[in-house]
Amino acid sequence: xxxxxxxxxxxxxxxxxxxxxxxxxxxxxxxxxxxxxxxxxxxxxxxxxxxxxxxxxxxxxxxxxxxxxxxxxxxxxxxxxxxxxxxxxxxxxxxxxxxxxxxxxxxxxxxxxxxxxxxxxxxxxxxxxxxxxxxxxxxxxxxxxxxxxxxxxxxxxxxxxxxxxxxxxxxxxxxxxxxxxxxxxxxx
Amino acid sequence: xxxxxxxxxxxxxxxxxxxxxxxxxxxxxxxxxxxxxxxxxxxxxxxxxxxxxxxxxxxxxxxxxxxxxxxxxxxxxxxxxxxxxxxxxxxxxxxxxxxxxxxxxxxxxxxxxxxxxxxxxxxxxxxxxxxxxxxxxxxxxxxxxxxxxxxxxxxxxxxxxxxxxxxxxxxxxxxxxxxxxxxxxxxx
Numbered sequence: 507x508x509x510x511x512x513x514x515x516x517x518x519x520x521x522x523x524x525x526x527x528x529x530x531x532x533x534x535x536x537x538x539x540x541x542x543x544x545x546x547x548x549x550x551x552x553x554x555x556x557x558x559x560x561x562x563x564x565x566x567x568x569x570x571x572x573x574x575x576x577x578x579x580x581x582x583x584x585x586x587x588x589x590x591x592x593x594x595x596x597x598x599x600x601x602x603x604x605x606x607x608x609x610x611x612x613x614x615x616x617x618x619x620x621x622x623x624x625x626x627x628x629x630x631x632x633x634x635x636x637x638x639x640x641x642x643x644x645x646x647x648x649x650x651x652x653x654x655x656x657x658x659x660x661x662x663x664x665x666x667x668x669x670x671x672x673x674x675x676x677x678x679x680x681x682x683x684x685x686x687x688x689x690x691x692x693x694x
Numbered sequence: 695x696x697x698x699x700x701x702x703x704x705x706x707x708x709x710x711x712x713x714x715x716x717x718x719x720x721x722x723x724x725x726x727x728x729x730x731x732x733x734x735x736x737x738x739x740x741x742x743x744x745x746x747x748x749x750x751x752x753x754x755x756x757x758x759x760x761x762x763x764x765x766x767x768x769x770x771x772x773x774x775x776x777x778x779x780x781x782x783x784x785x786x787x788x789x790x791x792x793x794x795x796x797x798x799x800x801x802x803x804x805x806x807x808x809x810x811x812x813x814x815x816x817x818x819x820x821x822x823x824x825x826x827x828x829x830x831x832x833x834x835x836x837x838x839x840x841x842x843x844x845x846x847x848x849x850x851x852x853x854x855x856x857x858x859x860x861x862x863x864x865x866x867x868x869x870x871x872x873x874x875x876x877x878x879x880x881x882x
Contacts, residue, residue, distance in 0.1 A: 669735035
């Protein structure tokens with residue numbers, strides 16, 4: 507199985523807040539590190555951070571520079587390697603265009619959500635698409651999740667992570683780790 | 695399936711550093727939050743933070759207090775609920791004694807490790823023990839992993855997480871999320 511066609515994006519805008527309003531969220535340092543390390547472990551090709559805010563893009567660039575070429579790169583080469591798959595984009599459309607250019611076809615847009623969707627795709631069905639080398643873009647939402655305009659645009663939605671309790675407040679870092687493992691970890 | 699007999703411990707001493715020396719590590723704020731939220735989602739009964747250092751115990755207590763009874767408890771009740779399963783203990787032995795008292799028998803000690811062990815237990819075998827209501831204590835190591843004296847003491851070790859690449863530097867937060875999902879997430 508090749509996963510060179512699998513990319514992920516952590517979306518910081520448009521997402522929703524606690525009461526469902528569409529907002530832009532701030533970038534969290536550990537979202538960069540933790541998700542990059544998981545993605546690199548499972549062979550994910552690209553990890554996009556999308557934010558339209560220039561100060562946030564600058565922050566991400568500074569973090570990446572520290573670990574790519576600054577002190578961090580010699581202090582912790584493993585971190586450098588993980589962060590080498592991270593890219594900044596101002597919008598999801600830019601990510602889609604870049605991937606379309608790279609692979610020659612538009613990636614399948616897959617959302618992850620804590621809610622059940624009518625566009626659900628099972629993990630095994632999505633694994634089949636990955637085996638067929640279909641380019642895939644997995645979307646993770648920060649704050650309280652992807653905004654409706656993103657959910658309307660995606661091709662499919664993965665089922666929510668069920669832990670068997672009524673508690674459903676996973677950090678996006680944990681959700682990303684679990685989803686990437688379920689999708690890419692079992693079968694190789 | 696009941697998971698009321700499953701507890702986890704995040705060990706800060708004795709663990710090893712990059713070059714294999716036995717050390718004590720500092721508590722990371724996000725390890726508390728992220729792992730508590732995952733554990734609570736999957737119905738894990740108790741999440742122990744073990745550290746022999748009083749200043750570190752105090753730090754953990756302050757964080758817990760903020761979210762349990764301070765401003766955080768009204769600002770974010772879901773966080774309060776997740777952190778309600780967290781306990782501080784100065785040593786692994788104390789955790790084992792507390793669980794033995796609670797359940798009437800010594801818990802099965804299960805280590806998680808990035809290395810293959812002779813004491814490997816499969817996920818499905820461990821799930822059978824959980825189904826049988828055997829008390830289980832899952833150990834996660836901070837820094838570069840659990841020290842040899844802990845590894846020697848455990849009953850079993852779960853297989854390393856394989857992502858299909860030669861890169862193996864998962865954050866403990868991600869490893870805990872993936873392992874708890876593999877163990878408790880699929881079958882319910």
